[in-house]
Amino acid sequence: MNLELSRRRSSPGLTVSSPDTPVISHQLANGLRIRVAPMLHTRSATLALCFGTGSRYEAAEEQGIAHLVEHMLFKGSARYPTAQSISEAIEGVGGVLNASTDKELTVYWSKVASRHTDLAFDLLSDMVRSPRLDDEELDKEKRVVLEELGLAQDAPGEWVHQLLSETLWPDQPLGREIAGTPETVNSQTPGSIARYIRRTHGLANAVLTVAGNADPDHVIKLAEHRLGDVGEPAPAWVSATNAPESAQVSIQVRPTEQAYLAVGGYALPRNDPDRFALRLANAILGDGMSSRLFLEVREHLGLAYDVSSYVVGFHDAGALVVAAGVDPDQSHEALDAILREIDRLRQGPVPETELRKVKEYIKGRTWLGLEDSYSVANWYGAQALLSREELSPDDALERLEAVT
Template sequence: MYQKYRLSNGVRVVLEKIPHVKSVSLGFWIKTGSINENIKNNGITHFIEHMLFKGTKNRTAKEIAESIDDIGGQLNAFTSKECTCYYAKVLDAHVNVAVDVLTDMLFNSTFRSTEIEKEKSVVLEEINMYEDSPEDNAHDLLSKTVFYGHSLGLPVLGNGDTVNSFDKKTLLNYIETNYTVENMVVSVAGSFDEEALLQLLEEKFKNFINKKNKNELEKQPKFIANTTIKYKDIEQLHLCIGLQGIPLTSKHYYPLLLMNAVFGGSMSSRLFQNIREDKGLAYSVFSYPSFYKNIGLFTIYAGINPSQLKEVMKLIKGEIKKIKNYGLTKTELSKAKEQLKGNYILGLESTSSRMLGIGKSELFLNKIYSQKEILQKIDNVTMEDINNVIDMIFVLNNAAISAVGKIDEQTDISTILKS
């Protein structure tokens, strides 16, 4: 059962008590990501995430790590396009330590100039590592292509020029604008004393009073059907096809998840079985939806030999044509429902998954659905719902493409798809 509270300063807290476990997972969520950046400060959200581990008024970077390591816990964080999350998982006996460390990082980080300069080198190496992954490159390139000119298309890591420009003042100004009371959610799942935990959070958050109103995005993202090719002297060609998806709040959310499970979202999917298993033309081929607040993206990916580009594109197009003309069978829909429900229920066995689920839901939807409600939403999806999603997603004359590998940058891949 979920419980929702507001601390006296206004920060939202969502709790799910699971008494039969011995662990507790805590997430401190901030509704800010690369979508809130611009070309001059791109990567700043992710850089701040790094800096919060680099020392506070009370702990050095090593002491932050030791505080959680010494009790056998886990401490980490991630930055996405629309949010940042700092989280910990510990034994229930050590929940106080986790709260103390996370709030210390959030409210007492020192941002020393020497640490900022050192972390620039770390993040630049992370960018280099990412550049050495052509598959990641292809997905990033697709995002940049379809959301060209909008901050949603910016890479989460930023680039060398922007990262090197960061200083303490820039970082603190960004925090003041984005790390606000209304932008923050604390999510907790596992075994804990609810009253004691709320008292502890109340005490730790009492001086956090940043109620500055965060400005809404000046313009909404739009889907742009362009093609971007990046030549790279590597063995494989990494191909992404992007189609306009749906936003996180759409009523078509579960129909799209189910359709994707059949089309390209698993090893038993049509794409995987046809292109890898039957034809042997790719090691990795799949599709997946990305859900954002105001828009969505549906991506089809294949890692292939460059000489097989036209053949694989033809097969992908064939699967799209097949699903548009004939939809799903009743058996496929039934199996997809069981698959989705199974994945969801298995995820409930982890306090970390539950913490992530309720935190993200509260942050973006201001609502948490019960397990029964979610399973009911999956079961209630009809074939008509699936067909509506198929018609919405698979519009080939509005497709964007990115490719990384040994390919002429003048190659017009889109004509292969649309012809």
């Protein structure tokens, strides 16, 4: 099936975003948004059910429940009553089934050979709409989650980012560990899990994205049949509150060979018009081995094996973060070097040659990342839920190119 045929056959109500981006959009009567991105050169398809929820939508006593719910949906559903039946269904056709929970987004997804799209759809829809929530399975999964939490705490290079989140947004959902605490995880019951699912997993708060070799009309028919029921609207979230303006420091002492640093400051919310300039600034500062931080802190001064920066953006908050692993005896020198590079970026103009380099770097990495159907599905699903406008990769890179 070529693109022109798929457009001519599209049902009434379908819209194609633009001639250059054959992403087909549709919305069911219950509010479920559907995005289909045909990739007809492939023999597979990724299906993703994305919900506008995550750890940010938890009360303090619920901390970790979003992540626990994600785990529990793999433990059995009405038509696939056990974890084994779920895994055998998808692995029996060579497919992949996974999920992720973040602070504002939860995604359940499967990638299969395109001829098994119906099976993947049936499995995903049954998992999210008819989970069993068995009491015994919940007790076992609590232990699994606590093992996962312990593993994260045992990796200081990862845990330092959680400490920074707690420092930037203290005593509020954005700063809390997504996996929760032993106390909050153990306090959850099948009833509390079911209430959370009802509150956050309504189909008006969801986007179904399919990327790969898939027929948009058939996808919509499947959705109308399996995901046509009515659910709760999108839940509310609590506004972020920044820490006091004075510099905040969090230190955790451990007997490790390296010291792990994370230096962060408040940045732009996800939908800020200047987010493309911020992305370029981050790439200049610390994204890649030709970034300023890597060249100065590692290559020139030899103070770190790895040093990098990244940007996080939420509905109403954001941060720019620099992280490094260094010899404890050189931590002060490394921190000084990092702060100098941050200040240099703040104070001086970026040479045109360097700006051109990072623009091409981001363009190339964007297109390489979108070679995979999961990345394409996630691109459109996340935007439909979290962004004020849905941009194709070409549109986003045009905005990036316009930055001076």
